[in-house]
Amino acid sequence: TQLLEQSPQFLSIQEGENLTVYCNSSSVFSSLQWYRQEPGEGPVLLVTVVTGGEVKKLKRLTFQFGDARKDSSLHITAAQPGDTGLYLCAGVLSGSARQLTFGSGTQLTVLP
């Protein structure tokens, strides 16, 4: 069982559509990060959220950290083909040795 569950696992949408990816856990995290990974490359850090209820925006991407710091979401507005990739959430468990625990990822494909 994954400590961080991501959903959906796969998502294929048309250019211009909106989408939301979820990252859920029963555990509390002191911080949560979102990464985007393209095939054959390393994950690239998009954002870090540390405060319960925090919302961060990065152009068309909106990230939210749940009030209880157990979940997070990534919303993309007007998706573009360049948004295609594997989106990974990763968290630092509260009280842990600060190791990152990764979710299983959401593979997003945006069709032109």
Place this chain on the structure above:
Amino acid sequence: DSGVTQTPKHLITATGQRVTLRCSPRSGDLSVYWYQQSLDQGLQFLIQYYNGEERAKGNILERFSAQQFPDLHSELNLSSLELGDSALYFCASSVGGSGKSNEQFFGPGTRLTVL
């Protein structure tokens, strides 16, 4: 470009062999992490070094070992290789310290194929 470098980019070897993967962290980062990514297991944490000392261990096999040198570069040694060791191996680095977030920056990875 994250500033983390890894060599080689690709590695093809046979079962039973030993290989060494190399990683240079971002300038100023003291922590180095190694991860294994395979299709069925996702991104799995292997081991962390901080300023030359082992800091944490994850799902690292006994056949695997790592070290971090005084210049802060790190090597991951994989021995007695099996077919199932074929995967992408990533190195990441972070500043370290006691902050909440532990933001990590990943290298481009080494794709290991064991035949």
